[in-house]
Amino acid sequence: MPEKIVPEELMLEVEGIRAGYGRVEVLRGVSLSIAKGEIVALLGSNGVGKTTFISVLSGLIRPWEGAARFLGQPLRPNPAAVLSAGLVQVPEGRHIFPNLTVRDNLMLGGYRRGRNARKRNLEHVLETFPRLKERLSQRAGTMSGGEQQMLAIGRGLMAEPELLILDEPSLGLSPLLVEEMFALIKRLNGEGLTILLVEQNVHLTLDIADRGFVMENGAITLEGPAQAMLDDPELQRSYLGV
Amino acid sequence: MTKLLALLAIFAALFCAPLVIGSEFWLNTVLLALYAALLGQAWNILGGYGGQFSFGHALFFGVGAYSVAVLQVELGLSAWLGLVVGGALAAVVAVIVGFLTARYGLRGSYFALVTLAFAEVFRILSNSVSWTGAGEGILIPLDQRLAALQFPDTASAYWALWAITLACFLAVWRLERSRFGARLMAVRDNEDAAAAIGVDAMQVKLGAMALSGLFMGLAGVFYAQKFLYLDPAIAFGPEKSVEALLVPIVGGIGTLFGPLLGAFALHGVAEIARETMGDAPGLNMIVYGTILVCMVLFLPRGLAGLGKHVRRAFRA
Ligand SMILES: Nc1ncnc2c1ncn2[C@@H]1O[C@H](COP(=O)(O)OP(=O)(O)OP(=O)(O)O)[C@@H](O)[C@H]1O
Ligand SMILES: [Mg+2]
Numbered sequence: 001m002p003e004k005i006v007p008e009e010l011m012l013e014v015e016g017i018r019a020g021y022g023r024v025e026v027l028r029g030v031s032l033s034i035a036k037g038e039i040v041a042l043l044g045s046n047g048v049g050k051t052t053f054i055s056v057l058s059g060l061i062r063p064w065e066g067a068a069r070f071l072g073q074p075l076r077p078n079p080a081a082v083l084s085a086g087l088v089q090v091p092e093g094r095h096i097f098p099n100l101t102v103r104d105n106l107m108l109g110g111y112r113r114g115r116n117a118r119k120r121n122l123e124h125v126l127e128t129f130p131r132l133k134e135r136l137s138q139r140a141g142t143m144s145g146g147e148q149q150m151l152a153i154g155r156g157l158m159a160e161p162e163l164l165i166l167d168e169p170s171l172g173l174s175p176l177l178v179e180e181m182f183a184l185i186k187r188l189n190g191e192g193l194t195i196l197l198v199e200q201n202v203h204l205t206l207d208i209a210d211r212g213f214v215m216e217n218g219a220i221t222l223e224g225p226a227q228a229m230l231d232d233p234e235l236q237r238s239y240l241g242v
Numbered sequence: 243m244t245k246l247l248a249l250l251a252i253f254a255a256l257f258c259a260p261l262v263i264g265s266e267f268w269l270n271t272v273l274l275a276l277y278a279a280l281l282g283q284a285w286n287i288l289g290g291y292g293g294q295f296s297f298g299h300a301l302f303f304g305v306g307a308y309s310v311a312v313l314q315v316e317l318g319l320s321a322w323l324g325l326v327v328g329g330a331l332a333a334v335v336a337v338i339v340g341f342l343t344a345r346y347g348l349r350g351s352y353f354a355l356v357t358l359a360f361a362e363v364f365r366i367l368s369n370s371v372s373w374t375g376a377g378e379g380i381l382i383p384l385d386q387r388l389a390a391l392q393f394p395d396t397a398s399a400y401w402a403l404w405a406i407t408l409a410c411f412l413a414v415w416r417l418e419r420s421r422f423g424a425r426l427m428a429v430r431d432n433e434d435a436a437a438a439i440g441v442d443a444m445q446v447k448l449g450a451m452a453l454s455g456l457f458m459g460l461a462g463v464f465y466a467q468k469f470l471y472l473d474p475a476i477a478f479g480p481e482k483s484v485e486a487l488l489v490p491i492v493g494g495i496g497t498l499f500g501p502l503l504g505a506f507a508l509h510g511v512a513e514i515a516r517e518t519m520g521d522a523p524g525l526n527m528i529v530y531g532t533i534l535v536c537m538v539l540f541l542p543r544g545l546a547g548l549g550k551h552v553r554r555a556f557r558a
Contacts, residue, residue, distance in 0.1 A: 060437055083440035095435030097428045099496075108428050109439050111421055155439065 009036045010072075011163050011194045012057075012087070017066035019056050026052045028218040029066070034163065039185065039195045041205045041226060044215035050198045051092055053215070054165055058082055058089045071162065084112055086162030090169065092198075094148040096155070098141025102132055105140050105151055109158030117160065125154040128184075146177045153184075164188070165196045170204070182208055206230045245498060249415055252502065253408050260397035273400045275509035277461065280407040281482070282489025282501030283414055284457035289487060290496035291417060292450040293430030294349070298357030299458055299486040301339070301364055302332040304477030306459025307466040308368060310391075311380045316373050321382075321391035325463050332459020333452040340451030344444045358483070365478035379473030382466060391467050399468050406464060410457045414498055417453070426450050427496075458486070488530055492537050494546025503545040508533065 012034040020026040026049045034040045044050050055061040057068060059079040068075040070087055097105050106125060110118040126133045129150045135143060140151055149169060156164055166185065170178040178201065186208045189195050199205040206212055206226040214222040222229075256276065263269045281303070289295050309331050310324030339360055343353050368374040375381075386394045393399035417423040428436040429443045436443060466472055476482075493504025508530065515529045541548055 058438060079437060080440040080442065089438055091435055091438045095432050095438065097431035097435065099431050100424070100427055104424055104427075108424055108436075108441075111425070112440055152435075159439065 011036045013069045015067050017053070017056055017063045017068065019052060019061055019063040026218050027056065030220055032213050032220055032223070034194060034196060036194055037192065038210045039189050039197060039208055041209035041212040042196060042198045042215060043202055043205065043212060048215045049218040050215055051167055054089050054167055054198065057087060057165065080112065083159055086160065088156045088159045088161035089165040090152050090156040090167065092167035092171065094145065094152055096140045096148050096151050098139065100140055101137050102140050102151060103136040106155055106158050109155030113160060118158065121158045121160060125157050128157065129154050146173055149173065161193065163194045163196060167198045168200060170199065170201050178204065246415055249411055249498065257404055260400050266396060269396050269400065271509060271513060273396065273403060275505045276403055276407055278485060278489050278509060279502045279505035280403065280410055280457065280461050281486040282493065282505055283410050284454050284461060285486040286490040286495060286501050287414060287417065288450050288454035290490055290500065291423065291426050291430065292447060294447065295354050295487065296357040297354040297487070298359070298361030298483050300478050300480065300482035301357065301361040302336050302455040302458035303462040303482050304364055304368070305335050306332040306462030307472050307477045308374055310463045310466045311382055311472050312373060314382055315380055321467060325391060328463040329456050329459045332462065333456040336451040336455025337448050340448045344447050358480070361478050361480070361483060365474045368474040368478060377474065379471060382470040384470065393468060403464055406460050411498065413453065418498060422449060488534060492533060492544055494544030497546040500544050500546040507545060
């Protein structure tokens with residue numbers, strides 16, 4: 001596994017993000033960076049602020065302090081602009097549109113791109129997820145949990161991401177599907193996609209990741225090559241409780 | 243495409259109603275049903291496709307109706323101008339209500355209650371200021387010429403209503419296959435996920451409010467020009483709001499044909515009730531209430547949903 005401790009070509013650079021809800025501070029100065037082509041794991045127990053951090057990156061929550069640069073440009077707190085720049089998140093919990101067809105769900109993912117781009121992307125997504133192809137005109141809400149998760153990821157791919165952020169994609173999937181999910185993430189990365197993977201599934205995640213970050217109580221408390229994290233049982237016990 | 247053809251065929255048939263129906267009474271019944279379909283479809287844009295249940299759609303109806311009336315009676319301006327102003331003003335009021343509710347994150351029952359409250363505020367206001375005629379209401383002077391946008395007979399009123407209703411249904415047909423419509427339904431289905439794919443929920447909701455308010459306002463203009471009399475209860479009272487939401491709930495919310503089905507079913511039942519039980523006051527409301535309870539219990543997807551069931555059963 002290649003060890004990229006010092007990122008070469010930066011994709012995302014985050015500096016001292018503080019954010020919260022109302023007056024409650026959740027993120028207390030988060031800094032991290034992601035290089036092009038990496039899979040980066042963001043680990044941490046429930047409620048430490050991982051999803052909040054993603055919402056800040058996606059422009060859904062305005063940070064109180066700090067800045068982020070994406071592909072050399074400042075990341076504006078505007079969801080549409082972030083998306084157009086190529087930073088795409090697949091939200092946690094299979095957020096699909098249950099009453100719309102699979103096709104409409106996918107098309108919505110790419111609605112900010114041109115018509116031709118949408119067609120091309122749809123073909124690509126259906127190659128990646130052949131199971132969605134048979135269900136294009138099915139109501140998305142009637143699909144199985146696993147299929148809905150595939151759809152959520154497929155919808156994210158429709159937006160032509162440079163950086164794809166996956167928020168707990170293996171949540172609630174059967175062990176077999178979890179394996180399949182991680183293999184898929186690896187494959188997408190092999191096709192050139194940079195990935196930020198938020199997960200609870202520490203072993204599987206560090207297995208495919210290049211680097212890992214551990215978030216605790218709204219701050220990054222540990223970072224390093226994934227392999228080193230995997231090999232350090234003490235570190236796993238103390239930080240991740242596994 | 244078949245949907246559009248079906249829609250056009252139905253409206254072509256509806257267009258012929260005055261030519262084939264000899265009885266004034268029955269033509270009037272069809273007119274009232276078509277009018278209910280317009281109210282229902284206007285509500286359906288926001289409630290069915292946008293997932294925002296308004297309990298106060300009378301607000302937009304009343305704004306449209308009073309606009310055309312006040313413009314003529316108080317300012318001496320043309321009713322045609324009133325048509326434009328009434329529709330536009332209703333849309334603007336809808337956008338303002340939409341902005342305020344979205345700004346304060348009011349969804350679900352809160353949204354329903356706030357819209358109801360807005361309609362009540364307007365009812366009370368129109369009851370107290372003089373230029374709306376206050377509690378006595380406002381009377382539009384009779385002038386049955388095209389230039390005054392009045393209707394010499396039921397047939398011409400019917401065709402005017404037919405045109406507005408057709409426009410409304412075509413707008414919804416278009417909405418169903420437009421990108422705006424897809425975003426609207428996405429926000430309805432899952433606002434968080436919609437935000438994650440870059441949909442501006444506020445913008446989409448305001449668009450739906452405007453469209454919904456526009457057609458509700460036009461319905462109000464039609465009402466004023468047909469009956470030539472308005473008072474605060476007619477224009478802003480809860481009965482209008484209830485009719486607007488009952489029709490699509492019975493017919494099938496979030497469907498193109500639902501409001502049409504619901505309107506004709508409700509008026510059919512109301513007529514039968516009147517025939518069999520006489521014209522007792524409040525009977526309508528009892529019948530409507532009973533139907534509503536039954537629909538919610540047994541047919542949550544409305545008559546259109548029932549149709550889909552039947553079709554699927556035949557195919558299987
Ligand atoms: N919309 C919100 N309003 C108020 N507080 C919130 C909101 N969303 C999250 N929080 C709080 O912020 C903290 C961080 O939540 P967040 O969802 O970011 O955690 P997480 O690391 O993603 O957890 P998990 O692994 O369970 O998904 C929690 O204490 C949570 O209760
Ligand atoms: Mg989370």
